[in-house]
Amino acid sequence: MLVNVPGPWSPLLGRLALSEIPYTNPILAPLFIVIVLAGIVLIAGVTYYGKWGYLWKEWFTTVDHKKLGIMYIILGLIMLFRGFIDGLMMRTQQALGDGPGDNGMKVMGAIHGYLAPFHFGQIYSAHGLIMILLAATPLLVGLMNIIVPLQIGARDMAYPYLNALGLWITTAAVFLIMISLFVGDFSHNGWFGYAPIFELAYSPGVGVDYWIWTLELVALGTTLGSINFLATVVKMRAPGMTWGRLPVFTWTAVSANIIALTSFPCLQVALALVGADRYLGTHFFTAGFGGNLMLYTNLFWLWGHPEVYFVILPAFGMLSEVIPAFSEKPIFGYITMVLASFAIAGVSWIVWLHHFFTMGMGPYVSTEFSIATMLVGIPTGVKVFNWAFTLYRGRLTFSAAMLWSIGALFLLLIGGLTGMMLAIPAINYMVHNSVFVVAHFHMMLLCIVYAVFSAIIFWFPKIYGFKLNEAWGKIMFWLFSAGTFLVFFPMFMLGFMGETRRLDWPFNPQWGPWFDVQEIGIFVYILSVLAFLWMLYVSIRDRHANRVHTADAWGTSRSLEWLTDTPVPFYNFAMVPHINALDEVAWRREHGFMDKKPDHFKAIHMPNNTPIALYIGALTFLVGFGLTWRVWWLTLASLILAVILMIYRSNKGDPGYIIPAEKMEEMDRESKARMLSDDSHQVPHGGGFSGGTVTAYTALDRDASGSLTPPNDSRHL
Amino acid sequence: MHAQDKVVDPNEVVLWSDDYEGHDVISTRTFGFWMYVLSDGMLFATLFAAYGVLSYSHSYYTGPTPAQFVAPWYTFIQTMALFLSVLAYGFAMTALKSGSKAGVVNGIIASILLGGVFLGLNIHDVLRMISIGVTPETSGGLSAFYALTQVHAAHIFIGLIWMLVMLYQIMRQGFTEDTVGRLISLRMFWQFQAVMWVFIYIFVYLWGYMS
Numbered sequence: 041m042l043v044n045v046p047g048p049w050s051p052l053l054g055r056l057a058l059s060e061i062p063y064t065n066p067i068l069a070p071l072f073i074v075i076v077l078a079g080i081v082l083i084a085g086v087t088y089y090g091k092w093g094y095l096w097k098e099w100f101t102t103v104d105h106k107k108l109g110i111m112y113i114i115l116g117l118i119m120l121f122r123g124f125i126d127g128l129m130m131r132t133q134q135a136l137g138d139g140p141g142d143n144g145m146k147v148m149g150a151i152h153g154y155l156a157p158f159h160f161g162q163i164y165s166a167h168g169l170i171m172i173l174l175a176a177t178p179l180l181v182g183l184m185n186i187i188v189p190l191q192i193g194a195r196d197m198a199y200p201y202l203n204a205l206g207l208w209i210t211t212a213a214v215f216l217i218m219i220s221l222f223v224g225d226f227s228h229n230g231w232f233g234y235a236p237i238f239e240l241a242y243s244p245g246v247g248v249d250y251w252i253w254t255l256e257l258v259a260l261g262t263t264l265g266s267i268n269f270l271a272t273v274v275k276m277r278a279p280g281m282t283w284g285r286l287p288v289f290t291w292t293a294v295s296a297n298i299i300a301l302t303s304f305p306c307l308q309v310a311l312a313l314v315g316a317d318r319y320l321g322t323h324f325f326t327a328g329f330g331g332n333l334m335l336y337t338n339l340f341w342l343w344g345h346p347e348v349y350f351v352i353l354p355a356f357g358m359l360s361e362v363i364p365a366f367s368e369k370p371i372f373g374y375i376t377m378v379l380a381s382f383a384i385a386g387v388s389w390i391v392w393l394h395h396f397f398t399m400g401m402g403p404y405v406s407t408e409f410s411i412a413t414m415l416v417g418i419p420t421g422v423k424v425f426n427w428a429f430t431l432y433r434g435r436l437t438f439s440a441a442m443l444w445s446i447g448a449l450f451l452l453l454i455g456g457l458t459g460m461m462l463a464i465p466a467i468n469y470m471v472h473n474s475v476f477v478v479a480h481f482h483m484m485l486l487c488i489v490y491a492v493f494s495a496i497i498f499w500f501p502k503i504y505g506f507k508l509n510e511a512w513g514k515i516m517f518w519l520f521s522a523g524t525f526l527v528f529f530p531m532f533m534l535g536f537m538g539e540t541r542r543l544d545w546p547f548n549p550q551w552g553p554w555f556d557v558q559e560i561g562i563f564v565y566i567l568s569v570l571a572f573l574w575m576l577y578v579s580i581r582d583r584h585a586n587r588v589h590t591a592d593a594w595g596t597s598r599s600l601e602w603l604t605d606t607p608v609p610f611y612n613f614a615m616v617p618h619i620n621a622l623d624e625v626a627w628r629r630e631h632g633f634m635d636k637k638p639d640h641f642k643a644i645h646m647p648n649n650t651p652i653a654l655y656i657g658a659l660t661f662l663v664g665f666g667l668t669w670r671v672w673w674l675t676l677a678s679l680i681l682a683v684i685l686m687i688y689r690s691n692k693g694d695p696g697y698i699i700p701a702e703k704m705e706e707m708d709r710e711s712k713a714r715m716l717s718d719d720s721h722q723v724p725h726g727g728g729f730s731g732g733t734v735t736a737y738t739a740l741d742r743d744a745s746g747s748l749t750p751p752n753d754s755r756h757l
Numbered sequence: 758m759h760a761q762d763k764v765v766d767p768n769e770v771v772l773w774s775d776d777y778e779g780h781d782v783i784s785t786r787t788f789g790f791w792m793y794v795l796s797d798g799m800l801f802a803t804l805f806a807a808y809g810v811l812s813y814s815h816s817y818y819t820g821p822t823p824a825q826f827v828a829p830w831y832t833f834i835q836t837m838a839l840f841l842s843v844l845a846y847g848f849a850m851t852a853l854k855s856g857s858k859a860g861v862v863n864g865i866i867a868s869i870l871l872g873g874v875f876l877g878l879n880i881h882d883v884l885r886m887i888s889i890g891v892t893p894e895t896s897g898g899l900s901a902f903y904a905l906t907q908v909h910a911a912h913i914f915i916g917l918i919w920m921l922v923m924l925y926q927i928m929r930q931g932f933t934e935d936t937v938g939r940l941i942s943l944r945m946f947w948q949f950q951a952v953m954w955v956f957i958y959i960f961v962y963l964w965g966y967m968s
């Protein structure tokens with residue numbers, strides 16, 4: 041059954057051999073040493089400060105959706121940085137390697153620039169995979185994890201243990217792709233893979249195998265997560281949280297996760313079939329023996345296009361939370377916003393062919409997919425207009441979060457319009473596979489990154505109890521935007537000048553000036569990374585000064601997550617709120633109920649921590665690693681162990697634990713005492729239920745005659 | 758009318774959910790499992806699509822086509838075994854309604870045995886085909902044939918392990934929220950695999966035999 045691999049193989053180590061470790065590579069070897077040293081420092085530091093127990097108890101074994109979300113975001117930010125370094129290397133290669141003749145630096149066998157084609161190919165493949173699936177996806181999943189349960193008034197996700205499992209499986213995928221740097225090679229077939237180059241005959245190394253199993257692991261983790269989100273929103277909404285009162289972000293999470301749930305299996309099958317070709321010698325995608333090359337491309341993009349909407353929809357949701365809060369108005373066109381999300385999700389299923397119009401399926405098929413693709417523009421346009429009308433005559437505050445959101449709108453506009461151009465087959469035939477396409481989808485994906493930064497700044501105080509430094513957030517925004525402009529506008533130009541994508545040697549000297557501009561842009565990006573780190577440092581240093589003393593950190597926020605204490609206690613809400621309106625917090629502010637505390641408490645039930653999710657995650661990594669290197673005993677042993685652990689956990693069950701009502705009352709009192717200070721009762725200046733100013737901060741009361749009047753100490757505006 | 762025009766009486770308004778008992782665990786689980794079944798359906802749909810694309814005559818290269826090696830009558834016995842297994846599981850679930858532990862255990866044992874028959878026949882059939890040179894390495898068409906049928910068989914295998922685990926749990930723990938929830942999910946899983954088998958039987962075996 042199993043195919044014979046070219047090169048040595050042993051039962052004990054599979055294809056592993058010392059020669060697979062690139063210790064002579066002048067980039068990877070120092071990097072490895074740096075990582076090992078940093079790891080040693082980290083481990084020594086944690087040991088020195090005696091924090092292992094804390095990390096284990098509070099983080100590694102946790103099932104708390106907020107902590108899991110934070111870990112997802114940390115993971116996503118680390119991978120965003122890794123992907124950025126890949127980008128920097130690609131830009132530098134093209135800037136150095138541009139022009140005729142051999143202009144290489146004669147290192148690592150490079151004839152052009154400083155990277156050989158084989159290295160360059162690995163970098164762009166890893167970059168794409170990392171940015172879409174291991175940076176953007178964890179960032180979005182992390183934010184959904186934290187915010188969705190809070191927005192619907194739930195204490196946790198529907199399946200807290202499954203949630204932890206999703207995180208650790210995603211982490212296993214991250215480890216797998218990171219280890220490919222130092223053990224063996226990564227794929228050089230692009231992030232989406234070309235048939236039949238990924239077949240064993242043409243890619244005999246382990247690169248493609250790393251690619252397959254990394255993707256399979258994220259796909260598994262994300263599917264588990266999407267089941268969890270859907271069950272949470274459908275089943276765990278607090279009383280009164282009707283579908284018509286669901287915040288827009290939660291709605292977009294629902295639509296996005298419907299996409300994920302239904303589309304990721306396509307990816308899993310497509311890649312499993314590639315795996316079958318490579319491991320079992322089947323002929324799904326081979327060029328001969330009755331295989332079908334385009335079958336792969338179809339199956340991949342059948343997932344691939346819904347996936348791009350899986351990542352953009354939550355970003356749209358974030359914009360829909362930040363913009364109203366800083367415009368002090370409710371979102372314009374709530375219902376159309378929701379409908380548009382689902383329209384986008386639906387149409388995303390019938391457009392996948394626009395990724396390969398040049399396959400040549402004839403005018404009728406192309407026309408259908410062209411029109412379907414353009415249809416996406418309608419609901420997207422509705423959304424853009426809704427945001428614009430939300431801003432219109434709003435009382436705008438240009439905080440850092442707001443700047444990121446507005447920046448995202450501009451990128452969305454450019455990305456959407458160029459997408460429209462690409463949707464026209466006649467144009468597509470001219471620019472397909474050029475860097476014009478690359479510039480198009482970077483506009484879209486950067487729109488997501490902008491929305492994520494906006495959301496991180498916006499929700500940070502809710503989770504940590506202090507705000508991020510505004511000034512540095514803005515400096516970072518401007519630097520990042522300058523970088524975006526300098527890198528991607530030349531890219532559109534280069535696309536028009538005919539530069540095809542993925543060139544390790546851009547031969548045309550006329551492209552040179554644009555590459556230089558892009559290289560400058562990359563350095564501006566570096567500055568913005570530094571500004572981000574500095575922002576974190578300054579904010580943590582000044583955390584006492586930036587403490588938030590109210591439940592509603594911005595004073596003008598609207599949805600339910602702002603009702604509970606800041607920082608959010610582990611039980612989320614001491615008493616589950618009853619929801620009375622869309623934008624519950626704005627409604628309570630309007631009517632002066634923000635200060636009203638529950639007058640009695642109830643016992644609550646919470647799940648126990650468990651290390652099993654972490655163990656299973658680690659085992660899935662071993663399964664992936666064993667499969668990549670064809671170490672069969674390792675693969676089988678890890679798989680069986682993982683199944684045994686699952687059965688063990690299922691037999692044991694989790695009774696959870698009960699916190700009695702008196703304890704809840706005490707914890708709530710302490711949490712409030714920590715949060716509040718003297719100035720926390722200031723009347724907010726705006727953000728009323730329907731956009732006006734707030735008239736009363738304390739509830740209206742009945743006077744002697746029985747009519748409702750405001751109490752004396754409340755301020756009328 | 759604007760909402761802020763309405764004056765809300767602070768003494769009447771309900772701000773906290775006093776008599777909210779939390780979500781229903783079993784129904785939440787069942788819903789989540791429905792979602793899983795949906796994704797499993799997509800998995801099969803993709804495999805069916807691959808099978809469809811790889812079932813042209815040129816997909817079989819120079820090797821045999823299904824008409825030359827499938828045995829619909831043999832597979833019909835498999836079909837019956839699987840259906841009876843689902844039926845037995847259904848009896849276990851009716852026993853669950855009346856709270857009869859023995860009924861549930863017996864039903865599941867019967868279900869396991871019949872599922873085992875299905876799987877045994879499948880393995881036997883695969884060995885037979887391989888012995889006459891019908892292997893997944895022969896052609897794209899046969900690769901797709903094996904992928905679809907054996908992914909289904911793998912689901913059946915997992916279902917059998919799950920049933921064994923449930924037997925153990927019911928005998929040890931009886932009917933708890935956990936075990937009952939799992940029994941309901943397992944029913945969905947098992948019935949869904951039977952439905953998928955109907956499609957496989959029709960499109961792969963019957964259709965394959967006739968074309």
Ligand code: HEM
Binds near residue numbers: 349
């Ligand atoms: C919403 C977020 C979007 C994202 C994240 C996104 C992402 C992408 C990606 C990654 C590709 C390149 C695939 C590749 O060749 O590697 C692509 C191509 C394409 N996108 Fe988008 N896109 C988005 C929206 C749109 C919209 C709104 C349209 C049009 C209405 C559009 C139309 C296209 C077309 C036609 C192509 C194919 C270009 C070609 O390969 O020739 N996209 N998009």
Ligand SMILES: [Cu+2]
Binds near residue numbers: 345
């Ligand atoms: Cu697309």
